[in-house]
Amino acid sequence: xxxxxxxxxxxxxxxxxxxxxxxxxxxxxxxxxxxxxxxxxxxxxxxxxxxxxxxxxxxxxxxxxxxxxxxxxxxxxxxxxxxxxxxxxxxxxxxxxxxxxxxxxxxxxxxxxxxxxxxxxxxxxxxxxxxxxxxxxxxxxxxxxxxxxxxxxxxxxxxxxxxxxxxxxxxxxxx
Amino acid sequence: xxxxxxxxxxxxxxxxxxxxxxxxxxxxxxxxxxxxxxxxxxxxxxxxxxxxxxxxxxxxxxxxxxxxxxxxxxxxxxxxxxxxxxxxxxxxxxxxxxxxxxxxxxxxxxxxxxxxxxxxxxxxxxxxxxxxxxxxxxxxxxxxxxxxxxxxxxxxxxxxxxxxxxxxxxxxxxxxxxxxxxxxxxxxxxxxxxxxxxxxxxxxxxxxxxxxxxxxxxxxxxxxxxxxxxxxxxxxxxxxxxxxxxxxxxxxxxxxxxxxxxxxxxxxxxxxxxxxxxxxxxxxxxxxxxxxxxxxxxxxxxxxxxxxxxxxxxxxxxxxxxxxxxxxxxxxxxxxxxxxxxxxxxxxxxxxxxxxxxxxxxxxxxxxxxxxxxxxxxxxxxxxxxxxxxxxxxxxxxxxxxxxxxxxxxxxxxxxxxxxxxx
Numbered sequence: 001x002x003x004x005x006x007x008x009x010x011x012x013x014x015x016x017x018x019x020x021x022x023x024x025x026x027x028x029x030x031x032x033x034x035x036x037x038x039x040x041x042x043x044x045x046x047x048x049x050x051x052x053x054x055x056x057x058x059x060x061x062x063x064x065x066x067x068x069x070x071x072x073x074x075x076x077x078x079x080x081x082x083x084x085x086x087x088x089x090x091x092x093x094x095x096x097x098x099x100x101x102x103x104x105x106x107x108x109x110x111x112x113x114x115x116x117x118x119x120x121x122x123x124x125x126x127x128x129x130x131x132x133x134x135x136x137x138x139x140x141x142x143x144x145x146x147x148x149x150x151x152x153x154x155x156x157x158x159x160x161x162x163x164x165x166x167x168x169x170x171x172x173x174x175x
Numbered sequence: 176x177x178x179x180x181x182x183x184x185x186x187x188x189x190x191x192x193x194x195x196x197x198x199x200x201x202x203x204x205x206x207x208x209x210x211x212x213x214x215x216x217x218x219x220x221x222x223x224x225x226x227x228x229x230x231x232x233x234x235x236x237x238x239x240x241x242x243x244x245x246x247x248x249x250x251x252x253x254x255x256x257x258x259x260x261x262x263x264x265x266x267x268x269x270x271x272x273x274x275x276x277x278x279x280x281x282x283x284x285x286x287x288x289x290x291x292x293x294x295x296x297x298x299x300x301x302x303x304x305x306x307x308x309x310x311x312x313x314x315x316x317x318x319x320x321x322x323x324x325x326x327x328x329x330x331x332x333x334x335x336x337x338x339x340x341x342x343x344x345x346x347x348x349x350x351x352x353x354x355x356x357x358x359x360x361x362x363x364x365x366x367x368x369x370x371x372x373x374x375x376x377x378x379x380x381x382x383x384x385x386x387x388x389x390x391x392x393x394x395x396x397x398x399x400x401x402x403x404x405x406x407x408x409x410x411x412x413x414x415x416x417x418x419x420x421x422x423x424x425x426x427x428x429x430x431x432x433x434x435x436x437x438x439x440x441x442x443x444x445x446x447x448x449x450x451x452x453x454x455x456x457x458x459x460x461x462x463x464x465x466x467x468x469x470x471x472x473x474x475x476x477x478x479x480x481x482x483x484x485x486x487x488x489x490x491x492x493x494x495x496x497x498x499x500x501x502x503x504x505x506x507x508x509x510x511x512x513x514x515x516x517x518x519x520x521x522x523x524x525x526x527x528x529x530x531x532x533x534x535x536x537x538x539x540x541x542x543x544x545x546x547x548x549x550x551x552x553x554x555x556x557x558x559x560x561x562x563x564x565x566x567x568x569x570x571x572x573x574x575x576x577x578x579x580x581x582x583x584x585x586x587x588x589x590x591x592x593x594x595x596x597x598x
Binding site for chain 1: 309310311315316318319320321322324325326327328329330331332333336339340341343344346347352353385388389390391392393439441442444445446447448449
């Protein structure tokens, strides 16, 4: 019987089965402080999230390559009524879909690597309400790897302090 | 911007089945929040029993059963046992929204294959009292595992939370406003006010919607459907058999699409524009098979798990130009008395949440001219519909319905659809 890796995040249990090779490797790289994704060596295309095969060709071959954790907010939600016990204390919180600069608009103009994560402070804590109000579609973000154990870190997003930010990122009309 | 099409799908071969099948019976329990206090077994038995009565059928006439659930219902064998039905075919599948139309297609397929002759399709759920459809309660507290590590670990779990990036991006891409989208709820509430069985019968305003509390932006409380306890049933059989049991106009199945998907359905946000939903692909099966187009449709049942889901589907199935969904749902078109009323029962937002079944039931009744509103009953035992859609009127029967379209939603990337015609 396969073993299991577990971690605690905001009082919620995360688990990865030993036989879940793709997720195990993905989160292990994150725990080492590196954001890596699978690349199909036959066509050079990188994919997110981890999958068993190349979503464009079905090729089995894959290599884990470092990918720069920088991009632009493509869309988001802002949760005010949290349903999971772990998130009630941190509401309102944001779920960001950040489109990476890497492979943007490839292999077709409709595609991109849109990586999920919560808005966090530079040190990985869930963002306070005043920070939530500063982020919207168009905001430039950098990845923060929130380490939970030696085997798991979660990719998260924070405002890229070094990047030029839009004067007014697009946010939902009502604050 | 154009997306790839599904023109390589052979949408011509099933045409010989168009109008050959009927939804011969429909039935449902009351829509309740805790008031029924019954098992899904007891509720399903009631709904099927009512649909059989509606079809003028007995237990001997029904020999097939299909149901769908998220492991929150009772399986067909127990229900069949309660009703004295001996099954030649049954299957209980996993699924929520978009299952209704897909299972209607499957029912036609198994009857064509000679496996059985009549199929009762049911959905029974204690969506308020047991497994909360909004995701609160037990479902929100279980450990996060495997592929969910890329979603639930971020507090990205409930339907509204999952779909919100699509809704938000539509506003960004096309300038859709909160006021336009709120009109879906306003309109459906006006319809529900004429539906004695609707859970919420109160008429709301745009201000009511926008001043209700935020659940997950861009959704306010009143942009979300009402979780209810209920069971619903529709019975599918060949049109000739249907006519043996029931006189009067029939709701004939013209065309179906089942769980048609966008690319990368495993994580569909990887393939955009994400403000485009599965209807973009499904319409290329639905309309060619139906031999008609959106302009020919009299009433729609666009799945309203949220105000936005009705709008997005109406837009992507071509009832308006891409990006003009906000205008379409707010200019009076979808109101009773408008060009093409949507969800005349009040739908999921007001009547009750059924994972799509009540919208099909409503359109069957509309096509038959048998809407169960509060219009007076005449000497022939039938309702004398007034077609008075003014604020003081109580009628919700649309005049002369010939064609309906149901647009079922599972998620932005997956949808089902059905065209029915009067015959």
